[in-house]
């Protein structure tokens with residue numbers, strides 16, 4: 001999908017490699033035109049691991065064509081043409097689109113550069129309209145590029161897909177030709193080797209070859225892994241290790257149900273807004289006749305919570321009357337909901353359950369720190385398009401813990417948690433881990449974290465000062481899963 | 496881990512089953528392959544499933560109260576007294592040795 005047009009600011013931020021790859025898209029277009037002069041080009045940005053160019057062409061380009069396209073690219077690179085920047089007026093650009101000159105090697109009467117004309121319309125008034133010309137190929141483009149075609153040290157076409165012009169399915173469908181480029185051959189070879197390695201180590205491949213887990217989309221559901229006996233053995237060993245480690249570190253184990261009443265998540269703040277889209281829709285225990293009334297009450301309650309949050313954000317004292325009215329109404333709705341019957345949610349996190357455990361018995365300072373641990377099975381309603389093997393799932397087992405402690409105990413507890421992570425990372429040879437501490441109040445020091453909790457608003461990159469000597473410097477290259485960086489690492493949250 | 500018999504005859508199979516039972520009593524994930532397939536085929540299959548430790552037993556091993564040990568990635572470590580091997584396995588599980 002093609003996103004919005006890049007702003008000038010985005011363009012300035014393009015890395016050297018992105019410039020090189022985008023320049024290579026121009027070179028690829030040049031080569032395609034040498035072979036098929038009628039080709040009409042749309043957009044050719046750099047992407048995560050290379051570049052693409054969208055093209056409209058009678059001939060359907062297939063991987064069999066790659067060698068001949070690459071051969072033409074080689075000539076263009078060898079010619080070492082300059083990427084020449086030309087500033088033009090909008091009138092001139094419209095004229096050059098009409099004549100088929102833009103995104104072409106020369107004028108093409110009767111074959112106007114229709115997509116370039118459409119791109120032109122997206123350039124705001126007041127922004128310079130520029131061409132970039134390498135040899136005969138002249139393209140409407142804001143850049144940036146490398147100096148010369150010869151700066152592209154190594155390149156390879158990788159795949160073909162299809163895409164709608166400007167990502168809109170009402171627009172014509174184009175062929176999207178993907179490629180990648182590097183400063184030199186060595187770097188490109190390393191990249192493809194890494195891809196091979198990733199394929200070899202793909203957990204989905206290993207998982208099915210070794211009989212570790214299965215995902216039965218038809219009967220169990222997408223994103224709901226079934227652990228087969230051999231995978232179960234791995235899980236069991238991991239759990240055993242963690243149980244021992246945590247036992248040693250003074251944790252106590254608890255066990256909580258997979259569902260909870262709506263009230264719990266309204267109280268914790270996960271509902272109505274924060275987690276609404278990540279949770280499965282509720283299980284309603286309402287009688288058929290009461291459903292409509294139940295829905296109505298819930299919607300009203302959500303609206304009240306929304307308004308209360310807003311009021312509290314503005315400063316409660318601004319409108320104490322309104323707050324009182326809303327709280328009263330909320331209370332009455334609660335009574336009616338209780339009378340009607342309940343709504344339950346599958347848990348997407350264990351925290352509120354653990355907090356109920358904390359609240360289940362009278363606690364004294366002498367009980368602190370209290371470290372609750374559980375392998376909680378959680379359910380998250382991930383978009384079906386985002387599900388990926390075991391990396392993005394709808395049910396997961398969280399090795400979760402919550403620590404209840406005094407402000408004075410915080411630093412020590414925090415460091416101990418960190419040490420435990422480092423121990424696990426060492427055991428599993430995980431070298432890449434960026435960890436982020438999220439504070440309730442956006443605090444950046446231990447002292448301010450003691451201020452009364454408001455809401456989980458601004459995550460901060462605090463922590464370095466609190467635990468000097470424990471923070472590991474994130475390195476990008478290696479991690480347990482080769483290739484993409486999986487940014488989501490959830491840790492225990494200390495309250 | 497897996498206990499493999501050379502052949503499917505008694506009392507060899509009972510001897511092998513006894514070893515599996517003993518290991519399982521100590522919570523070691525042991526299983527048996529007592530079929531009459533060729534021993535090389537059985538070993539190969541276990542290799543493919545990445546079985547960590549294989550105990551290969553023939554009638555001569557049985558007579559000597561021994562087992563032959565093969566470890567994934569290390570190959571054949573030779574025949575040793577059964578009691579010694581069991582103790583070694585339990586220790587390596589306890590210490591989480593690779």
Ligand SMILES: [Zn+2]
Pocket residue numbers: 022023026132139141142143144145
């Ligand atoms: Zn360009």
Ligand SMILES: [Zn+2]
Pocket residue numbers: 349350351400401402492493
């Ligand atoms: Zn939590």
